[in-house]
Amino acid sequence: MSGAANMTMTRCDWFNLDILGARMRISRIAAVLIVAAACLMLQSSLTLAQSRPPELAANSRVIIDYIDPRLQRSQATMERLKKRQVLEDLSMFLSPLKLPRVLRVRTKSCGQVNAFYVPAEWAINLCYEFYENLEAIAPNKPTPQGYTRDEVIIGGFIDAIFHELGHALFDMLNIPVFGREEDGADQLSAFLMLQFGKDVARTTIKGAAFTYLSAKNPRTRTEFAAEHGAPAQRFFNYLCLAYGGEPEAFKEFVDQNILPKSRAESCTREFHQVRRAFAKTILPHIDQDLMKRVQSIQWLRPSDGKQ
Amino acid sequence: MNGITRLALALALIAATLWAAPLQAQPTFGPSKPGGPEAGKPAPGKVFRPSGSETAAAPALPDGDWGNFLVDVAYNEPKDPQFLPIRERLMRRQALEQLRLFLSPLKLPRKLLVQIDQCNAERRPYQPGGAVTICYEYIAKVDQTAPRNQPPDGLPREMMMVGAFVQAVLHEVAIAVFDVLEIPVWGRESDAADKLAGFIMVQFGRDVALKVIVGASWFFDASDRAWSETDFASEQSPEAQRFYNYLCIAFGADPASFKFLIDQKMLPERRAQRCTNEFYALRLAFAKTVLPHVDQQLLKRVQAATWLMLDEPK
Numbered sequence: 001m002s003g004a005a006n007m008t009m010t011r012c013d014w015f016n017l018d019i020l021g022a023r024m025r026i027s028r029i030a031a032v033l034i035v036a037a038a039c040l041m042l043q044s045s046l047t048l049a050q051s052r053p054p055e056l057a058a059n060s061r062v063i064i065d066y067i068d069p070r071l072q073r074s075q076a077t078m079e080r081l082k083k084r085q086v087l088e089d090l091s092m093f094l095s096p097l098k099l100p101r102v103l104r105v106r107t108k109s110c111g112q113v114n115a116f117y118v119p120a121e122w123a124i125n126l127c128y129e130f131y132e133n134l135e136a137i138a139p140n141k142p143t144p145q146g147y148t149r150d151e152v153i154i155g156g157f158i159d160a161i162f163h164e165l166g167h168a169l170f171d172m173l174n175i176p177v178f179g180r181e182e183d184g185a186d187q188l189s190a191f192l193m194l195q196f197g198k199d200v201a202r203t204t205i206k207g208a209a210f211t212y213l214s215a216k217n218p219r220t221r222t223e224f225a226a227e228h229g230a231p232a233q234r235f236f237n238y239l240c241l242a243y244g245g246e247p248e249a250f251k252e253f254v255d256q257n258i259l260p261k262s263r264a265e266s267c268t269r270e271f272h273q274v275r276r277a278f279a280k281t282i283l284p285h286i287d288q289d290l291m292k293r294v295q296s297i298q299w300l301r302p303s304d305g306k307q
Numbered sequence: 308m309n310g311i312t313r314l315a316l317a318l319a320l321i322a323a324t325l326w327a328a329p330l331q332a333q334p335t336f337g338p339s340k341p342g343g344p345e346a347g348k349p350a351p352g353k354v355f356r357p358s359g360s361e362t363a364a365a366p367a368l369p370d371g372d373w374g375n376f377l378v379d380v381a382y383n384e385p386k387d388p389q390f391l392p393i394r395e396r397l398m399r400r401q402a403l404e405q406l407r408l409f410l411s412p413l414k415l416p417r418k419l420l421v422q423i424d425q426c427n428a429e430r431r432p433y434q435p436g437g438a439v440t441i442c443y444e445y446i447a448k449v450d451q452t453a454p455r456n457q458p459p460d461g462l463p464r465e466m467m468m469v470g471a472f473v474q475a476v477l478h479e480v481a482i483a484v485f486d487v488l489e490i491p492v493w494g495r496e497s498d499a500a501d502k503l504a505g506f507i508m509v510q511f512g513r514d515v516a517l518k519v520i521v522g523a524s525w526f527f528d529a530s531d532r533a534w535s536e537t538d539f540a541s542e543q544s545p546e547a548q549r550f551y552n553y554l555c556i557a558f559g560a561d562p563a564s565f566k567f568l569i570d571q572k573m574l575p576e577r578r579a580q581r582c583t584n585e586f587y588a589l590r591l592a593f594a595k596t597v598l599p600h601v602d603q604q605l606l607k608r609v610q611a612a613t614w615l616m617l618d619e620p621k
Contacts, residue, residue: 170493174591174595176491176493176591176593176595177493177494177588177592178485178490178492178493178494178499178502178503178589178592178596179492179493179494179495179496179498179499180494180495180498180552181493181494181585181588183493183494183495183498184493184494187493187494188493217535217539221547222575224545224547224550224551225547225548225551225574225575225577225578226578227578227581227585229495229544229548230534230539230545230548232539232540233544235539236540237495259540260537260540262540262541263540263541266542269435270496270542273492273496274493276489276491276492277491277492279491280489280491281491281493
């Protein structure tokens with residue numbers, strides 16, 4: 001499961017570069033040119049670059065929907081997600097999963113910055129507000145700690161999808177969850193992020209971790225009563241699983257003491273705990289041949305995370 | 308009003324109402340409801356009767372050894388003589404022997420050593436394949452934290468001592484059980500161990516649940532450790548979270564008996580609303596992963612026994 005396809009990331013998709021749309025500025029044009037040049041170089045060197053096999057079908061039990069937003073300003077958000085085929089990709093990504101019933105995944109206006117699973121509807125709601133908020137909090141320039149804008153938008157959004165997918169699977173598959181369910185959903189998210197090679201792992205984990213870094217931690221006693229862990233706890237949980245699963249790719253977080261040594265020591269064990277939980281509770285519901293094909297695909301594109 | 312004041316208030320309330328008139332019928336919350344009274348089942352209260360005296364006599368051990376023969380226990384002699392009285396007290400109480408009996412329904416694939424030891428730290432984390440260790444240092448910390456000179460209507464300090472000790476033992480044993488039985492654990496292991504410990508605490512009726520859950524939570528409540536920045540990197544959750552997690556298990560298992568937690572504003576309404584569902588999830592996890600390793604006949608016998616009487620020396 002770990003150490004899956006470890007190819008150079010970047011699936012150069014020219015059709016997606018025009019997502020930049022009307023608000024393109026000079027600096028963006030420069031960025032596009034750089035990306036384009038990089039893509040040309042990569043494509044010439046990677047003649048066998050993996051692309052999505054056409055025969056990889058969508059999961060027929062995953063019903064997707066881009067619901068028209070209530071607010072005009074979210075219209076562009078929906079168009080971008082639609083054009084990127086975010087939900088179509090998700091449905092294909094989920095093709096190995098044998099679901100006992102239909103799972104609905106939709107993007108919609110929620111009136112709040114959130115993403116959530118609705119058990120009564122077997123549905124995951126991804127709010128336009130959530131994506132817009134990611135674009136708002138993502139740094140324009142790489143931060144001193146090295147978090148980039150793309151990482152935050154890509155990682156933050158994929159994390160929301162995977163986290164809610166965790167809740168959905170725990171519910172639909174009747175999975176035993178001993179610890180805090182919110183942490184279990186985070187663990188599944190981080191674990192999935194670690195199945196597509198070091199580059200994908202770094203992009204997505206770093207981005208997800210950043211979103212927790214920028215949130216407020218509980219201070220008063222009653223704030224600790226929340227069903228979620230403190231954002232700082234979640235931040236360290238992601239980094240710890242990542243370091244446990246891909247020690248080399250995340251070693252710098254330990255070297256820089258961002259992930260304290262005292263915790264880092266237990267991360268291999270934590271990763272093994274999650275791998276065992278995955279193997280025992282979710283893997284039996286997965287078509288392994290299809291899973292290998294899903295793992296061989298380059299899901300991220302150079303244009304992802306850009307406007 | 309801070310948590311401690313509220314807790315003291317609420318506990319005084321329980322002490323006044325409940326302990327004055329102990330319940331005869333104890334509700335059970337087990338995942339598998341016994342079909343009915345069984346032949347040969349010992350009557351409640353037969354196994355560990357409280358000594359009922361001020362001198363702390365050891366609870367009478369039952370005839371015949373039905374303790375878990377795969378569980379070994381040891382009170383290791385501490386190097387530091389300050390821990391000797393703790394060792395003597397636990398030995399007199401036969402604390403670990405009781406644990407061995409308590410664990411008798413659990414079918415283990417290998418021997419498990421449960422020991423009390425000097426660790427030069429409050430905890431010695433379980434290592435896969437290793438022994439379960441409770442540190443004298445941790446017990447000493449509980450002893451120091453438990454308030455002396457409680458008012459006559461206040462809670463006995465023994466309640467914190469017993470509750471926190473039982474919590475620590477069940478928590479550490481739970482982590483070992485996850486390893487030995489290869490149980491899938493979603494969520495942080497330490498939180499999961501608290502959940503399993505809490506689940507076990509509420510399987511013995513309202514009296515035991517009240518004493519142990521309240522005693523354990525009281526200890527977490529009394530912690531004055533402030534959490535910030537890299538503290539949150541700890542594998543263990545902040546005491547305040549653990550405090551609420553235990554209360555939430557109790558309320559989820561038995562909303563009627565633990566409603567006072569909400570009335571006294573100890574458990575915020577917002578969290579309390581989720582406790583029933585959290586408890587269902589916990590019960591499902593237990594039923595799917597641990598219960599297959601439990602001998603049902605012995606489980607009923609253990610559930611019927613009387614545990615954890617507060618007959619510590621004053």
